[in-house]
Amino acid sequence: MSGKDEAELSRLMRAAIAGDEKAYADFLHRIAALVRGFVRRKIVQGGVDPEDVVQETLLAIHVKRHTWRQDAPVLPWIYAIARFKLIDAFRRRGRRIEIDVDDIAETFAEPETETVSERDINRALDSLSPAQRSVVSAVSVEGRSIGETAAKFGISETAVRVSLHRGLAAIAKRFGQGRFGRE
């Protein structure tokens, strides 16, 4: 963390808000790295997957970017959100310990359901409506553009944008409520 980081990230964020998608992608990649470092330093024992917290933080930063004041420094804003999401993850883990007995029973019955790469975000994705889920998957996992996704499903670009936006908002909301589709 340095003054140079701060100036560069603020500049990228302002450009992103003004509509520069390339600046936004750059901004998100840099933040992902910063937050990953922060979260890994804070999580010393297992139980909370740092990458889950990174993804939750990125989503929160995205859906709450209207809370950043353009004349304020961006790093304190980012770290405040990351810290909040980290505490949330720890708190949720505390709650999960109580239901872990059932989880273990299920794991014994169907060992293949729990995998190391299984992410909270996948469970949240599964809870979306089929239309939103296929659009979000097409744009993220399959890496298609808005135009390609529209062509693939035979719908308008506006419809793709709306589904994507609502899908992401719904995932962020599920994270906020600590629900990932298995409770």
Added chain:
Amino acid sequence: MRTDDLIKALDADASSKAMPLRSAWWMAAGAAVVIAAAVFLLTIGPRPDFMAAAHTMRFLSKFVFTIVLAVSAFALIRALSTPGASTGRAMAWMAAAPMLVAVAVLLELFMVPEALWGTRMVGNNMMICMGFIPLIGIGPLAIFLWMLRYGAPTRPVLAGAVAGLLAGGLAATFYAAHCFDDSPLFVATWYTIAIAALALLGALGGRFFVRW
């Protein structure tokens, strides 16, 4: 989903726009004032001798307390709903309204004979006061809690309590125009209880409703 994949989705959604939080707070404040005013005018309304009362110190002092509370709570809640914003100064300003009330209470105790302290404090309207301040404030509180959801408070329970203080300050400002009990002894007791009830309700709302 890999984090890089997530970033692709977020980037594709970059053009979606939301109103900046700061402007949204001013709109919410405007809506809350309108709702509080409507409930006030449709129910109890201002007291008939409002213009005459406006020349007395005790009557005016009520508005000083309630407006100072509302303004300081508004500044604090905006900071609390913004991640990373410093809240120290706004938090310190929250002491202003209670301190003004405390000073007014002391002055009142000096000016009024001890035999009258009890009647001044109990007044004639304590039930109306405790009923109507929450009633006028409940609509604004709902708006402020909704705004906290729109924002990103990292201390939701505290932010919810401040939403209650803000709604309480606003509601008490209207209620003060109705009430004949102008003594600081009355205000310090019953207004405080009514506003504290809203703050408690707000804290509960912050705990269970303000999630993000």
